[in-house]
Amino acid sequence: MAANIYIYVPDHEDGPSRDDLEDEIEDFFQGAAHDCGAGAGESGFNLDYEFAKGTDPHAWVERLKAFLVNVGVQPGTRFDVFSDGWEPGVEWRSVEVFGEDRRRVDPP
DSSP: OOOEEEEEEEOOSSSOOHHHHHHHHHHHHTTSEEEEEEEEETTEEEEEEEEOTTOOGGGGHHHHHHHHHHTTOOTTOEEEEEOTTOOTTSOEEEEETTSOEEEEOSOO
8 A cells, every 4th residue: 555645624614625625735745646536425525645655645744734724624624644555553643634643553
């Protein structure tokens, strides 16, 4: 498994739309990561990105948080970070854009 970041955005009338945010994040990553999926439900939407082999996704965390705040995501937005080769039992990172940044080993 390549390194990934999965972004979860709660449904808010004031925040950016899924399509707008998807395009802006793709530009933000400047080719270091590409869109590998997305979804939507009653509670919001998710955008999934896969990094080029050998890219450290943790190096993008603080920049991504600042970027998401700047484009107007609402409280409750978060993202999960999985390093290259991640498998169950290996550390992963759960980052709330307006809150905690936790390293975890429990199942996502």
